[in-house]
Every structure is written in C-alpha cells, then in structure tokens.
Amino acid sequence: MNDIHKKSPGRPRSAQSHQAMLQATLELLGEVGFDAMSIDAIAARAGVGKATIYRRYASKAELVADAIERVREEIVIPDTGSLKSDIDALIQSAAQITLSPLGRQTVAMIISSASSNPEFAEIYWTKYLQPRRQAFAVVLERAKARHEIGADLDPGLVFDAMSGIMLYALIFQPNPESWTESVRRALNLLLKGASSFDAELH
Amino acid sequence: MNDIHKKSPGRPRSAQSHQAMLQATLELLGEVGFDAMSIDAIAARAGVGKATIYRRYASKAELVADAIERVREEIVIPDTGSLKSDIDALIQSAAQITLSPLGRQTVAMIISSASSNPEFAEIYWTKYLQPRRQAFAVVLERAKARHEIGADLDPGLVFDAMSGIMLYALIFQPNPESWTESVRRALNLLLKGASSFDAELH
DNA sequence: AATTTACGAAACTGCACCGTATCGAAATAA
C-alpha cells in the first residue's frame, strides 16, 4: 500500500507550486496572523491559482497545519563543557524562533483556536517542543555527570517551566534584551532548586 | 476641568445600554474570540442598536479594550499561616480566571495583536497582573517573617515565573486537573531555589 | 410646548472574502 505510482495520465501536480504556497502561507501567517490571512492573498503571493490550493487543501486550517508541520529547524545540542554556556546557547536559539513574527502568530493561533483546532497545539508540541525538550534533557544529564546539578532534578519539569517563562516574557516583555535577561534570571532561580548551580548567568 | 456638567439638553446616554454592550462584548470575546466577533453580533446580543455602539466607540478594539479594563475581580490575599496553603489558594484563584474561555481568548488576543494593539497587553498587565503580583509579594513577605523561605527571594521574579508556567500549562495541558498539578510541581521546584521550602505541595 | 439629543430597529452601500467554474495553455501517459 501507499504506492506512489505515477501511472495516471495527465499533467502531474507541480511541486514548485506546492512549495510556493507553503512558503507564502508561513510568510503571511507571520505578517498578518491566521484570521486576517485570506486564501486569495496566499495564492497571489505564491503566484498560484486559488484552485491549485483548493485542489490540495480543503480549508485554511489544513493548509496552515501542513505548512507549520513541514518547518524543520536544525536542533543543535550544545556541549561547551559548562551548563551555564550550554543553557545560554539554548536560550539564544529559542529566542530566535520564538520572538520572530511567525513564532508569535503561531502561538497566538494555538491559543485562540485551542478548542476548535486542537491539531495546531498537537503539531507544535510534537514537531517543535518535544525535540527541544529532549535536547534539553541531554544537556542536563551531562551537567549531572559533571556534578553541576543534583541527580534528582527532573529535566522535563525544568524545560516546561523555562518554556513557560519564555512565553510569558514574550508577551509582556517584547523587548529582546529584557526578554533574554528576564528568562536568564528566572532560569537561574529555577536551577538553584535542586543543584549547586548558583553561578551568575549575567 | 474634567467637569461632567449635565447642562446639555436632549436625552442622556443610557448607562444600561452601555453596560449591556460591555457585557455582551465580554461574553462574545470568550465564546468566539476577538476576530470572529462582529459589531452586529454584539449589538444584537446586547439588545442595542449598532449606532449606539458607534456613538461610544470608534472601533472594535476600543470597545474591547474598555470592556476588559472595566472587569474587576475581588483579589483576596490569603493568610492561612502556611505558605503552602496560601499558594494553593492563589493558584486556585488564578486557575478560575485564566482557564475560563474569556481568559484564554484575552491572552490570545494580546499575543496576536501585540504589534498592532499593544494597549491590550498594557491593560492586562496593569489591571490584572500587577495587583496579583503585589498580593503575591505580601504572601511571600509573611512567609519570610515565618522563616519559611529565605529573605533574599525576589517575589516579583517568582511571580513572573509562576505566571509563565501557568500560561504554558494553559496551552499544552488544557485539562484543569493536570494543569493544577503541573503548576504545583513547577512552583515547588521554584521555591526550593532560595528557601527551606521543601514540603510536598501535593 | 418647543427643542435637542439618544434610543432600537432597520435599511442601505460598499467591500472583502469564499468556494466554484471556466478558459486556453502546458505537461504527461497511452
């Protein structure tokens, strides 16, 4: 099953057009947000006919879900030898994505349509948060081996707390510098919880 | 200045109609969200003419901003004699508001229109978060006096971290029970940071 | 009483979008 035989006659669907509409979708999502985004606008920006979009997706939600699902960023697991530096790198990486217009609008979309379109949260969790959660666990395990933190510290819990703080700072401290600073302070407090981690992150 | 003389002739504006449109605005905001909310729908639900709304507000954003600004919940500062119980009460109170449809949609609105309508975040910060931040500081000061936590713990920082965690859990753990539980666990970790607070919150 | 302003309801214009259909051209298989 799941054969992708090309035996059917006729002109095949254009991979370029498909790519163009996905790209235009992500751009517009970041620029105007989910609700203000029209199919007409996506088609126009992609240089594609509206029918070409409707042939692939039944709704805007489907299109957007597929577009954000296909986003793949490289996840680098830092290994500088010091927990402080490793975490700094992770924060920087997260900031770059989360503070972007696309990152903001994606989160807003997830919250506002949480009840009507739970698949958005699901995709974001699976494709974005989950891999970073595991990368974070690796970093913390290494720090445990170096006795920088206690062995009983739950990486998942710390990651969730850190993500929440980032999200909060994203909303109420939109300024990138104060964002980074307040995330660092909160994380410093967090890690003191079950560790000998008391270095100044500043 | 700022006189509110009633010397002008003619029928005065109806306070009842005004109240009805504000109420309908909050209801619809919680039910369908900011973008899907039409002025027609607000007027219909409030039993008010559309012109009556436009006479008071120039835009939907103005109306919504005024509506959420006028929301006033009683803030009770718990004083049970134990930090654990006090915090439990605060979490319960926050959950009741934040987990409600109105709370969710308000946050979503703030994020998605952060650039176009920064006044929403401003109002939410000033009228909702700020007072709770101060109430939290009172609770923590009492705990310091009882030597339940270290005197060097920054209440504002802890509050911000806690708020962020609540927000995160709101999105990715919409279930009220798991929400409360994960908030408790994170907070427990947080308070271990600079205190002798190691009681099981569960 | 006369005037003035607000009221709810409804009608109205204009616009943006949705989803479908149609067109000639292009790209494939048989």
Next chain:
DNA sequence: TTATTTCGATACGGTGCAGTTTCGTAAATT
C-alpha cells in the same frame, strides 16, 4: 496524436461585515 490532468488567471454568485443613514419614539433641557 489523443486523452487526461494540472496549470495560472479570471469571473461569478453568495455571504457576512463595516459604517452610515433613516425612521419613529423616548427622555431630557429651556
């Protein structure tokens, strides 16, 4: 070549909303 399918572009009818105006009525001042 012929049949089939997709392509971009455009047109179309339908719907919903914005914002204004009109109407008869209600509530205030002078």
